[in-house]
Amino acid sequence: MPSATGEKLWIIPDGYIPELSSGALTSHESICVLNTASEDAQLSITIFFEDREPIEDIWEVVPARRTKHIRTSSLAKEGKSIPIAVPYAIEVKSDIPVIVQYSRLDATQAENALMSVIAYPVK
């Protein structure tokens, strides 16, 4: 059976949803998760801010032997979502080991800018 790979807790300190888009693409960020195991991974995502309480335990599922690229703008809980143009940070917990990468496409200008990091794995 294919086994789980990675870690159960991942951190991304620099989250930011750009305010504007122009040109052919829309500004967005993605939390990209790979689940190599033969069972689904249950994620619990917490969003931290500079000046307000965290939004805790937003649930997502990554199916067995699949990747999922999650737009942060789609994350929501009890009517609360991440405001645009506000600095925040992301904690991803999983019930089985997974691997997490974070990427941002900034299309504020007509031409795009890209950044990406492997999230920090807590062991």
Added chain:
Amino acid sequence: MPSATGEKLWIIPDGYIPELSSGALTSHESICVLNTASEDAQLSITIFFEDREPIEDIWEVVPARRTKHIRTSSLAKEGKSIPIAVPYAIEVKSDIPVIVQYSRLDATQAENALMSVIAYPVK
């Protein structure tokens, strides 16, 4: 004798081949591998998707004391390759330790965007 350096299993959760190119350069992604050993490294690459079964065990060789920068668009097995504009993830297995970095040049717009990460090493 020069010895092998790195790890035998590496993960890149955020793979994506941009749909369009404009300007002087072509959009592309590369899996960049370094083999510091005095023997060749046999790679087995598996591609994971969001909504379909993985493409497993695409074979590549990185010669002794050489680097190889592999375009993901060149990866193919039994007529299957990675479709453009689809989120995917990459697993690179090697029979001896190597080091893996992933970079993307997005030339969707006339001006380029670049991103790069050292892949996640599984120990």
Added chain:
Amino acid sequence: MPSATGEKLWIIPDGYIPELSSGALTSHESICVLNTASEDAQLSITIFFEDREPIEDIWEVVPARRTKHIRTSSLAKEGKSIPIAVPYAIEVKSDIPVIVQYSRLDATQAENALMSVIAYPVK
């Protein structure tokens, strides 16, 4: 009680404040810190240069259960701050474990360029 996560010492070798800005955004760099603990984190930041003595122990606080995205251009001690267009490096010490990411927006040209790394954790 929420516990501290990460490490107490982080390094970023490639610091650089771009000289110019054009277009809608201003060039800047940020040291992005997440403190998951239920107590405040006391940071001590040291800036290293190529040709002069370091600026040592610039103090910052990251409140409990908050993130803080610190502009490097705002760092100052006894009238000394980081000059623009000069290569430097950053050491971030914390009294409790935190996680640190570094990002740079270069708006030298009308269109932006972005880069980001998780800082190197010293264990």
Added chain:
Amino acid sequence: MPSATGEKLWIIPDGYIPELSSGALTSHESICVLNTASEDAQLSITIFFEDREPIEDIWEVVPARRTKHIRTSSLAKEGKSIPIAVPYAIEVKSDIPVIVQYSRLDATQAENALMSVIAYPVK
């Protein structure tokens, strides 16, 4: 006495010096090294290629308590240097622990693209 921090062996698999520059800035890559110790660090840099023998043991010094941002285009040994527009990989050895980051500014187009990674530390 300030102590050495980091590791003695670092790897960057994706090296590439862009062929062209346009606009206000010149395409370049930098190997950014921080030496936190109270003694100088002696570096030995080896460049690996896809189709030819490595260039081994190019020497550099990073002074005590200083950073050094080394342009890869400046690296040379016995008349050999890194050709432009050719994929290569970098190994940085140091006699004392240091921290290494690699960044590339691509100014092939009028607008810039940036990428950066913390090099892979071999422990």
